[in-house]
Amino acid sequence: MKAVGLYRYLAIEDSESLLDLELEVPVPEAHDLLVRVKAVSVNPVDTKQRAPKERVEATPRVLGYDAVGEVTQVGSDVSLFAVGDEVYFAGDVTRQGSNAEYTRIDERLAAHKPKNLTDEEAAAMPLTTLTASEALFDRLLITPEKDQGKSILIINGAGGVGSIAVQLAKLAGLKVIATASRPETISWVEKHGADFVIDHHLSIPDELSKIGFPNVDYILCLHDTYRHFEAMEQAIKPEGQICTIVELSHPVQMSVLKDKSAGFHYEFMFTRSKYQTTDQIRQHELLENARALFESGELKSTLTKVLSPINAETMRDAHKIVESGKMIGKLVVKGFDESD
Amino acid sequence: MKAVGLYRYLAIEDSESLLDLELEVPVPEAHDLLVRVKAVSVNPVDTKQRAPKERVEATPRVLGYDAVGEVTQVGSDVSLFAVGDEVYFAGDVTRQGSNAEYTRIDERLAAHKPKNLTDEEAAAMPLTTLTASEALFDRLLITPEKDQGKSILIINGAGGVGSIAVQLAKLAGLKVIATASRPETISWVEKHGADFVIDHHLSIPDELSKIGFPNVDYILCLHDTYRHFEAMEQAIKPEGQICTIVELSHPVQMSVLKDKSAGFHYEFMFTRSKYQTTDQIRQHELLENARALFESGELKSTLTKVLSPINAETMRDAHKIVESGKMIGKLVVKGFDESD
Incomplete structure (x- = not known):
């Protein structure tokens, strides 16, 4: 599958700061959903994770936390979702991220995508919500x-x-x-x-x-x-x-x-998944609550900017914009280029 | 009335660090109880308030927060207590304190003394509780x-x-x-x-x-x-x-x-009275809850040491003991010398 990742932590102006990669599709564990990614958003946490440091990864690291996509496979213990469900989630900083054609997410951290939002409107929301x-x-x-x-x-x-x-x-x-x-x-x-x-x-x-x-x-x-x-x-x-x-x-x-x-x-949104707290499912509940509020029109997506497609060049542009600190609302990157 | 107070903030070894004084009996305001004091306890906050500093008081300052006594007069708006009630309370750092024959206390900060405790057992408890x-x-x-x-x-x-x-x-x-x-x-x-x-x-x-x-x-x-x-x-x-x-x-x-x-x-026990928060009456409620638990035997007084009578010399001894930082449980000073 296509993915955007890094081996080295470089300034975003460096063309190797984010790379186009070809990786294996991940295999879901018992509580995981395998999700075909349609859109992702870039948050300050993405740029903080990518920020220049000495460490070098032996295998490529995929960033990206917010995503919207379709469930294509479920782990043996999954009870909240089925294949074909559209989901939105903010991920887990200890795992490979969502900047890839497929990503896996613990079902306790995901929710059904608000039906009335486009993929990009929904992808803008999980992490901030x-x-x-x-x-x-x-x-x-x-x-x-x-x-x-x-x-x-x-x-x-x-x-x-x-x-x-x-x-x-x-x-x-x-x-x-x-x-x-x-x-x-x-x-x-x-x-x-x-x-x-x-x-x-x-x-x-x-x-x-x-x-x-x-x-x-x-x-x-x-x-x-x-x-x-x-x-x-x-x-x-x-x-x-x-x-x-x-x-x-x-x-x-x-x-x-x-x-x-x-x-x-x-407040650190990754505490529950990082420490595997007993209340991880609260993230599922909070995102489902928000879904209901999006669907009733009481909450509005804060999407303001969409780039496309999801590849290293576009993701570098997206990181540059978020790093400027001047973003109003949210930036989403949508779709993979199917022509390759 | 007799009282123990200070003009200057001196080391406790100084015989003028706490003085025997003769002061006017305070006049209760609308929500105040006037209380004839029977026993007081000394807490670290007393010694911190008395700790050496440059300030000099124009009128004598009376320390002391914890007290047990009998209500002898009530302000015009008092609804929780009547003359003759035995009360216990931890006071208000912005007012004259309890190291005196009479002190006044806002009824929202006081509660009925636990019936099964002696004056000294009860006086040990309000501030810490x-x-x-x-x-x-x-x-x-x-x-x-x-x-x-x-x-x-x-x-x-x-x-x-x-x-x-x-x-x-x-x-x-x-x-x-x-x-x-x-x-x-x-x-x-x-x-x-x-x-x-x-x-x-x-x-x-x-x-x-x-x-x-x-x-x-x-x-x-x-x-x-x-x-x-x-x-x-x-x-x-x-x-x-x-x-x-x-x-x-x-x-x-x-x-x-x-x-x-x-x-x-x-947690600072004087926040509510100092800032006159709208929930000051919570201190009345917490002390009444504790009273019920003392009376049922579920809570025990932590009194360990009693000195007597309430005068400058005994209060200086009490401050010295509390300043040592080695106290186990609580120290109470009891009664005024009636012989003078």
Whole structure:
């Protein structure tokens, strides 16, 4: 099968940073689906995994996590899916990725593709939807029942995770304050339901005070955690909860959080699959919940850009665009060139 | 009225570090109880508040938070208590304290004294019970329903908060692993219900592995957070929750917690009263819940030492003992000398 992968971790400008490869079709294990891939999306995690480092792989490594495709074979213990099902999923960082004609995925990490979305609209969503859902519902433990009208600050509302997090937080009944700084990102987050938009290049506590929210119940940080740490300490309510998906680039002391009895959570979408936690099936459930919301029209795909076909040259272009850090919404790469 | 207080913040060896004073009886506000104090306990927070610093008070400052006494007057809006009620409470760090013949306390922070405990047994308990209850139930969000058989590591199980936290965690259905290092502290935590005791002077991850718990669901840190930080990062399960009551003495980076999608919480018993949160009455509820458990015999007072009477000399002795860091359980100071 065709695949895009790497042996060495090189700058994306290097033509060998991602290579066209011919690999064996993977064999599904007991809980695995074998999936014929139709579209994949590129997330910051792809570029982080590919980032230059000394290591050299003895066998080629395939990146790619988000995918949409059709189940062509199932492992002996699979109970949630059948051959012919269309699925969407965000993968497992410990396995070969989805940038290939076929990939295998544990059924507990996959869900049925939303019927009303195109392949590319659906491929844009799993990783960001899981990250946002786990952050809001499994780390911050937000529920529509107890949190109606409470406030959440989403730092970087216009990126991939931000665009779906704003929608999910709004659906859960929260007052959503998102940050964005350019005219196009401001209108993007407003379109996705943010009640207020403030500029993260200004003082976040000052901007929050101006709109009447000197403190917020929740903060979801989707940008440089270290840079925003003091602002978050100031902005969070006593007993409030902060979640970030971005590692701290420098150490912090967190003394204000002590005075406020506040909580600080990390969300990493690959924790469940990497550590094989007993609740892995929660990813299946969260993606099925999101499917229902896509199908009812309550959630919208955040797709903004499609490239084609899936090959090394296009994937290098896709990585370059995502590495720029300026993406609004999501970028998808679609289809294999059948002419070869 | 008689009171013990300070103008200057001095080493406890200084005879002026705590002074005998004659002050006006405080006047209760709308939600306040005026309480005639019978016994108080000394906690590490008392010594931290008194610790040497440059500030000088224009009017004398009264320390003391834990107290037991009788309600002698109630504010206009008080609904939970009546004159003559015996109460126990842990106070409010923003007000004058309990080391006085009379003190005033917001009714939302107080509860009825457990009937089966002596004044000194009851005075030992409010601050540590609230700290442990808030940490376990309001920060770590432990419930008997969802957490039966889950594991918690309590670092420093023999101190004031540890002695009651071990009991409360055990009652909630958790497997409790407490740390202690001296023969007398080991037998103390075993007596309070710890399933396992490990030595925090050894490698905590290694000691946990030896007893069959390489990872734990929860960690409650009641000792030097910075010193134990790496051990906690290693020991916590993926998606696990850590709570500490001790400020970090140095910055930390927390990168392992990211990989595990773990949470890090602070508990500070004075957050609710200091920030006047809307859920202040939770402290009344937690202390009433504890009262029921003391009265049924499911919780035991952790009192180990009683001094008398409440005056500057005895309070200086009490502070010295607590500052040593070697206290097992709790120290109470009881009664005013009526002979003066």
